[in-house]
Each structure stands twice: as C-alpha cells, then as structure tokens.
Amino acid sequence: MKLRYFGTDGIRGAWGGPVLNDVFVHQCGFALAHFLQKHNPSKPITIVIGRDTRASGEEIEAGLCGGLCTNGIHVMLLGVVPTPAVSQVVRDLQADLGVAITASHNPATDNGIKLFDNRGLKFSVEAEAEIEGFIAEQTSKPEDANIFTCGYPYDGQGVYINTLKSQLHQHCIRDWKIVLDTANGATAETSPAVLRHFGAELVSIGDSPDGTNINAGVGSEHPDKLAEAVRREKARLGIAHDGDGDRLVVCDETGSVVDGDQLLGILALAALREGTLVHNTLVATVQSNFGLDKTLSKAGGRVERVAVGDRNVLLRMRALGCNLGGENSGHIIQRDISVAGDGLLAAVRLIAVMLRTGKPLSALRQEVELFPQATKNLRVAEKIPLEECPALSEAMKRLDEEFGQEGRQLVRYSGTEPKLRLLVEAADEASSQKGLELLIEAAKTDLEVIE
Template structure:
C-alpha cells in the first residue's frame, strides 16, 4: 500500500499549508482514532506531546477534536521531547502516541509523528492504512462514545526521572561544566533540570522559546553557537539538541563538533568491551561515514546499513535483535533505554563515560578519522523529478565509475523536504569536490 501523505518521519510541511492544516490534522486524528478503535470499544487512549512552535496549539486542538470524535480519550502532555512521547505511550498503557514537531526544521514548519502502543513509530504499512482512512469517509463515534481530553501536568517529570535511571546508580556528574543548547525546543526545561539534578554545572542555551525561534541559529543544526559558548565558559562539554530533542551533536572542550557517527563509535566500542553490544553490530544508515565502518571492522564488529530515516534503523534493530543504532545527524537509538532517538539520554552516555574514565571529551568523541565527505542539497519544484532526467543519470553513473573502489556516491530525495541530497565520500578531496559539484550542477539544471 503506497503512501503520499506520510514521509520518512510522519506528516510534515509548512504550517497552514497542505498537509499541515487544522483540517488535515482533524482528519488525521479521526483516521488514527478509527484505525486504533477497530474493535469498537471505548477504552482507548492517546498521548499527545508537542514542541514549542506556535502552530502546535492549532494542530494539538485539531488532532484532539478528530481523535475524540472517534472515541479516543486524549492525554495532553504539552511541550516534551519526542522520546518522552514514546516512553509515556508505553508507560501510560496508551494505544497511540502522537508528537507534534518538525524536529530540526524552522519554526514555520510542523509535523505529526505517530507511535504505536509499544512506543515505537508506526510501520509504513500502518501509516498507509491510516492514510487510506483519511482519503475516505471516517465514521464518527456515537454521542455516548465520544472521547474525553485532559491535561497531564507531570508528563515531563515522569520522563525526567526515567532519563536519570539510564546512568549507573550512584554515578554523578559533579565537577563537569556543560553547555546545553536546547534549540528553544521541546527539551528546554527537562534537559537542563536532569543534568543539574545529576550534579553537573549547566550553562543553558536556547531555553527561551517564543513560538518562532525554535532551531533559529541554535541547536544541532547550528552547533557553532554551542561551540562558542563552550570556549567562552571553559566548559568540559557542549550538548546541542534539536527542536524535539531526538537528536544530538556533541562539542568537545576545544569547540570541535562530533556528529552522530562519532557518538555511535564511542558507545559501540564501550558497550562491546562491556559485553553489552547485542549481535556484535551497530545499525546505521547509508549516510554514515566510511570511517565508522572501518572503525567497527577494526574491532571485529559489524556496521549494518539501512535506508535513511531513524524508523528504518529501529526496524532493522528489532529484526536483528541489536540494541544500538542511529544516524550521522545525531539520532542515537538505544533500545535498552528508549524506543526512538533520545538526544538527552545519548548525551548522558557521553557524560557518564567522562565521569567513569576521567578522560576529556576530545579523547572520547574522536574515535576515528572520517573519510572526507561532502553533502549538498538542491531544492526542486513540487511535481518535478530531476533524478529521472537522462543527463542527471549519466553524470551520476560517471561519478560512481570514477570513485569505484575509493569512495561512494549517494543521491536521494529528502523524505521531509523538496530537496535532492547529493552526498559523496572519497579519499581525494579534490576529486570529491569535482564529483559533488558536477552532480549538483546537473540536478540544478534539471530542476
């Protein structure tokens, strides 16, 4: 069953523009409610969290109307990180979890992500079924079966207490000075409080959301702000989360930025040494650096690759019984702790390693030398398909032949924006630039 409404991470778009309208949110809520109430009973519940975008109010109310119209009881969490929704969906025995967020995108965008009763994101098949219901007529509940809605005031606190349990009992972060950039997003209260309660000295950044400033010059897509603060304050570490706190990048004490690949390498190496790495493998996407693959092989471990999207990483982890995976962008999935990427918990694993080993961050988050990699994005008009153009296919084939045995080329459409992502890796940086620029030029001309 094909999907047109759902992308690689739920439904996403510009607020008040299809599909991110109140009308569509209402229909999505009603369709999801009907999908999860197929047995007709009136005991079902859904938890809804959101980040700090202004449009979150609109979408939250519309989803609530749609869900209650089909008999779902709605529990409203307010601003909480995406992993909190996954955790609380299971903890509160809900049938469905929904996160309203466009993650690292700018404030004018928003999105709707769905979680099943097990706390994991819905499968492609489930999303396709919900999309089919949206396209048809959604049968409302009888008047006596309309659902109720209520606010859950302590959802953030429940998640915070759980997050703290992911560090070994008795381990404290005393003496560590940490810059924590929350991107003016969903973790702006939870993350600083957790680290402070564990003993760290926290220098907060990006903790004053106003509905419009989420990810604006801060957060994991703009780690320079965190790096500058680390150097200015002489901090031991910088943590830069994204708008919904399901991804993280780390800044060492010198201001150098470490992406998700380096974080995964650190955790994989430590967990393998401790006998905790299930299956002797790490699951990552095709975007992860070749250097990570070489690092894993040198330790006698495997790197299993999936298509781009943390949902596909999680699917492979569950299929193979693996407990560590993620994306170069900073989604770190640790199924021992969470059902989705959790930026705060991943950062705490790095802090825990610092506390246990006494080593500086620069020694811990530079596990391998990356193979030179270049990524460029090309925007294209709706309805266009630049990758189908013969000149583009020819240039890509020539690039693949040129890098055969010394690098690789990866061209794909973004699942969340109208972008063609052109990525290549090669030992020779001059050749790398020529290859990427050549493909970008061809795609731009076709677009």
C-alpha cells in the same frame, strides 16, 4: 510508497497552510479514531499526546482531541515534552497510540504530527497509508465536535525525567561545567533537570521558549553558538538538541563540534569494549562515513548500513536484535532503554563513557578516524533510474574496484527534490575529490544536469 500527507517523519508543514490547518487536524483526529477502532474493535482505546513549544501546538492538540474524543477515545495530555517521552509513555501506559505534535528542527511557523504505535515505534508506511484513506473519507469540521471533547493531563515530563535520572548516579558530574542549548524547544525543562540532578553546572542557551522562537538561531542546527560558549566558559562539554529533543549535537572542551559519526563511534567502541554491543554491530545509514566501518572493524565490530531515516535504522535493529544505531545527524537509538531517537539519553550515555574512561571528549573522538569526504548535489531535469545510466554505472563500478576496502562511493536521488546526490570517501582528500569528479562527468553524460 508515495503518500499524500505523510513524509519521512510524519506529517509536517506550515501551520494554517493547505495541509496543516484546523479542518485537516480535526479530520485527522477522526481518522485516527476510526483506524484504531478498526484494529481494536472490542477494547477501550487510549491515546497519549505530547507537543513541543510552538504556539500552534495547543491548537493542533485541541483539534486532534475534538476528532478523537467525539469518537469515544480516551486521550492523555502530556503537555510540552521531548518526542522520545511520548514513545516512552505509550509503552509505560500500554496505550494504543502516541502523537508528538512537532516539526522538529523546522521554524516556529511549521508544525507536524508524528505517530507512535502501541510499542512506541514510529508507524509503518503501510499504516500511514491506511490512515490517509480514513482522512480522505472525513467530511467533519471542528464545529462538529461536541462539548465533551477533552483530554486528561498526565505528567509526561516527570516520567521522562525520572527515567533519565536513573541512568547515572546523582552528583556524578558535580565538578563539570556544561553548556546546554535546548533550542527554545521541548527539552527546555527536561534536560536541565536531569543534568542538574547529576550535579552539572549549566550555562544555558535557548532556554526561554515563547512559542515563536523554537530553533531560531539556536539548537542543533546552529552549533556555532554552542561552540563559542564552550570556549568562553571553559566548559567540559557542550550539548545541543533540536526542537523536539530527538537529536544530539555535542562540542568537546576545545569548542570543536564533534562529527555525528564520531559520536556514534565513541558509543559503539565503548559498548564493544564492555561487551554490551549486541552482535558487535552498530546500525547506521548509507550516509555514515566509511571511517566508522574501519574503526569498528579494528575493534572487532561491524557496521550494518540501511537507507536514510531513523525509522529504517530501528527496523534493522529490531530485525537483527541490535541495541545501538543511529544517523550522523544526531538521531541515536539505544534500544535497551528507548525505541526512539533520544538526544538527552545519548548525551547521558556519552557522559558515562567519559566518566568510565577518564578521557575528555577531544581524546575520545580521535579514536574514530573519519575518511576525507567529497560531495556534490546535481539538479537534474529527470530522475532516470540509475541502472539506466551506463556511464554513471561504469564510473561507480570503477571506483568500487579502485577503492576496495579503502573507500566508497554513494550515488542516490533525493527523496524530495530533483537532485542527484554524489558522495565519495577515500583514504586521502585528493582521491576523494578525483572520484567525485569522475562521478560528476559520468552523471552529465547520462542526465540533463541543470547548472
């Protein structure tokens, strides 16, 4: 379902642009109020709102409050908190809706609105479509809000920090030096508080948010600085978040960035060995490396694959009853604690594995052997359905037959760009590259590829 405002992860865009501006945000507040009142006609309604460190966050918060409070909605303001904290507080307070004002890893000029339902889950596409219908009906302007529009402060940081502190013993890593990059974002206060509670000596990067520097050359999108600092400081571990804290990137003690699929594999293997991986199943996306499947299979587990997007991961986790899933981009969901991707929680669970095994991260990552991967993005004039591309379909079938259980191919269109994405994984680099070249030639036969 193609929506006008909502994308794969809420509403996102340049603040002050054609979509995300003060008029739209106020109308969005009205629309959310009407949506909730339709589905909860006979009860008081409570919404919690959190934001990252972008300067525009307070303006968006005020605009939403104007639309919400004018319509009698009770609003709790969490201040600057990681996105997973919004999901948690929604559940703790039994609120009706959670709003995270963030554009995640985007630059400070962008911002966005992520919605969580009363279970702390990201909204369904169907619910987003219904909200868009209410937005289209609105004609209100910010000046229409009355003087009583306000929200009430709530210590979302404290609630979140205390929950994470409870995951390990105090001072359990008092001899560890950790490099921590909080991307000048929402985790700038929460992650240091938790890791210092565990006793870590921190070397901080990206810990001085000023409203304009979120993700600016720091954070999970720029792990080179993290790696360099780990090597320079001789740290045991490097941890980086994105702007809203739902993602994790780590470096081992050698300053080498750990692949996101290796991180998923480390957590899944540990859970398998401890008997805590529900149904012995890790939920991952089609983007994850086939080596993850092989690694878990040897240990008695399996990988369940879904379409790209952490919302899709969680939907399958809930359907199967699984407790661990994620994307190789660093979104990791540990459903026994949180129903949202949580970078700090994933880091804490990784530290727990290191403590229990006594192994450094460089050794743990070697237990998850990834297949060599070859990829190519082809810009195309038209996204012709793949089933109507005979040469490409034949090439895909041929590779499936050749690889069997020793490799795979993935062909899909980008959801946002006119591009065909090709991926081939095999037991050796030569086979991966050869398979990719076969797909490229087949794609050029069926599609008009723009060089």
